[in-house]
Amino acid sequence: xxxxxxxxxxxxxxxxxxxxxxxxxxxxxxxxxxxxxxxxxxxxxxxxxxxxxxxxxxxxxxxxxxxxxxxxxxxxxxxxxxxxxxxxxxxxxxxxxxxxxxxxxxxxxxxxxxxxxxxxxxxxxxxxxxxxxxxxxxxxxxxxxxxxxxxxxxxxxxxxxxxxxxxxxxxxxxxxxxxxxxxxxxxxxxxxxxxxxxxxxxxxxxxxxxxxxxxxxxxxxxxxxxxxxxxxxxxxxxxxxxxxxxxxxxxxxxxxxxxxxxxxxxxxxxxxxxxxxxxxxxxxxxxxxxxxxxxxxxxxxxxxxxxxxxxxxxxxxxxxxxxxxxxxxxxxxxxxxxxxxxxxxxxxxxxxxxxxxx
Numbered sequence: 001x002x003x004x005x006x007x008x009x010x011x012x013x014x015x016x017x018x019x020x021x022x023x024x025x026x027x028x029x030x031x032x033x034x035x036x037x038x039x040x041x042x043x044x045x046x047x048x049x050x051x052x053x054x055x056x057x058x059x060x061x062x063x064x065x066x067x068x069x070x071x072x073x074x075x076x077x078x079x080x081x082x083x084x085x086x087x088x089x090x091x092x093x094x095x096x097x098x099x100x101x102x103x104x105x106x107x108x109x110x111x112x113x114x115x116x117x118x119x120x121x122x123x124x125x126x127x128x129x130x131x132x133x134x135x136x137x138x139x140x141x142x143x144x145x146x147x148x149x150x151x152x153x154x155x156x157x158x159x160x161x162x163x164x165x166x167x168x169x170x171x172x173x174x175x176x177x178x179x180x181x182x183x184x185x186x187x188x189x190x191x192x193x194x195x196x197x198x199x200x201x202x203x204x205x206x207x208x209x210x211x212x213x214x215x216x217x218x219x220x221x222x223x224x225x226x227x228x229x230x231x232x233x234x235x236x237x238x239x240x241x242x243x244x245x246x247x248x249x250x251x252x253x254x255x256x257x258x259x260x261x262x263x264x265x266x267x268x269x270x271x272x273x274x275x276x277x278x279x280x281x282x283x284x285x286x287x288x289x290x291x292x293x294x295x296x297x298x299x300x301x302x303x304x305x306x307x308x309x310x311x312x313x314x315x316x317x318x319x320x321x322x323x324x325x326x327x328x329x330x331x332x333x334x335x336x337x338x339x340x341x342x343x344x345x346x347x348x349x350x351x352x353x354x355x356x357x358x
Contacts, residue, residue: 075097142227191211
């Protein structure tokens, strides 16, 4: 039994704790600042619950004797948890999409005897693993395009959207600059730009730039591809309304107000779907070709309970990565990229199997 700590008892963190404890291979401590929220969770009594306000710091001795710490905390706390992991000498995994805090994690990983594996969720995370796997099958590359949407199955408002994960993380993606490769060169492009429409499994979506979804792919494919970008998928009409809110009403400058609007007006839903489209073009055997990985993953029963699609894909991805680390199938020290993870091994994993094609 490997001892692990999960930071953050929100929907994703609680699901991670449930998955790991239910596997029979991990003894889990779940930390959160909200004692009442911890008490309300319908989780196994074998999961230890600890009230810790990470915003006030995290002492390394709270992680003593652990195999790994997995952070599902808000992206603003990434640095705090990663520093504590470094001081305690334990492996570190997180779900952040935030570019700046990931740079700090990478600095901590330099020369570390343990693994630092940020961005282990859906995007960045699985889509990086999938894109890298497909790209290896080409003789030369032209474009890599990653498209992901976490959406309600039954949209019922003008935005065509329900809250499915961190509101702060969502707003951060819509506002912060986006990494890309444009014309063969690494570039920074504005969030909400790059509007396009595309179809996945017969459904039409719109897509636009959002921050953080590429992980380390820009560095990996610098000089090897003409175009590389990540865009979020939404139902048609969403982008126009968001531009009114963010630009015309200037709520990008007042994130707390946007947060309040979203949490007050947009309900959550257990009936969601995660849609993935990874498209790679290039040359093979002298011919121009395209290869696409597409998935539509709905909410479903998994490990004895109903799980939303975002719970399945996000918690499933980081738990699969932890398994592969414990099994010695990925590097166990220093900075570990998602591209260092084998897609075949990931999909064969008991948690990673949620991403298999139906």
